[in-house]
Amino acid sequence: MARIRIELVDVYCRDTEDVTGADEFFILGGVGSYSRLGSASDDLKIRPVLTVPISINDKQRKRFGIGGGIIFDDDVPENHTLYIALTGYDEDAHKDWSKHGDMVTKVGAAISTGLKATSIPPAQIAGLVIPLAIAGVGLAMKLDKDDELGQLKHDLAISALPNGSHTQFWTLRKRGGWYSSWDYTVTYKIHKG
Template identity: 35%
Template sequence: MTITLRSVQCRNTEDVTGADEFYVRGGVSVPGLPPRAVLTKPFEINDNQKLFFSGALQDPDQAVLFEGNLSDAASIEIGLNFYDADFNLEDWDSRYQSLLAAVGGGIGAALGMVVAGPVGAAAGAMVGATGPALAKAFSTIDKDDLLGTVEQTVKVSDLTEGRHEDTWTFSNNRPSIKIPPVDEPPLVKPKKGSWWSDWDYTVSYVIDVGPGR
């Protein structure tokens, strides 16, 4: 099974003067397996533009959220933050590995606090852990603008063999999305919009399920 970020569609940027420098950070957790840190390098995207991660990223592997074989009893927790980068992009090339390690360390420590937590707790912990972890590794990281967050639990038993494609949509009025397991509707935490920015994004992802899961 693989879970991969596929595309990002921007209807309106957060930056009122031009393109956003879009990137993703967070983690993916499966009980019994080491967590996977997620950190994509920023790329420019503007109003009414759609880009595929496979083409926008120099290393498409950064868009892979999970890859491996799982039993039907397993569940996958995804906790992601979507950002507009406000610092020098040249720093990403020289410091990417240290930043990725900081994300991994942050989510690992956070998950250690919720080993016996309820379903969805791991996703929430990972969403909250990346900011402090990167702030320690990169003093200017806290200047980035948060566009949205996703906390999602995927139950393997709910998936049939083949490709499944879905989307997350977030904006200044709807920045946070929770997707519980089974067929419960998403739980949205509304946020008052900003008077100076009205961003609006949709990120698509694919889940490919093989015969051996």
């Protein structure tokens, strides 16, 4: 067994997606682990991720608030694989963030139900988590889509992770001239102890 902790630290914006003013940056998805042996639902650990939007403008670095920080902290067998499946957004479809806890519960239920009902190979879990998380947020996000800025999908064997804390960087970037371009870096840490 290894203690695995994943922390969303902060986001740095070099260039916002919106042409005028700040973006409302948030992350949606899930993290967890699964057994490399047997079916995808064997010993599946699921932690939904939904951060409350951060108002951020060019050349700003901001820490994550509600929904950020430690997003996974659990004992995981060495023969498991850690998955990280996250999407960064600029919010356009306004949501009732006062119901954040309910939304996180719905995201977790949608991911859990979807993964346990499928017979996909374990190696494809990260690719399925994001659409399930979007379904969990609900109809508002499907009808008036937020601007997707980028995805992070990783499958990491627990046995191959070195002990200690490791800072990781996730770049979300699109070059499109003055219109419809953005450049973000999310800093996160993976700790194995």
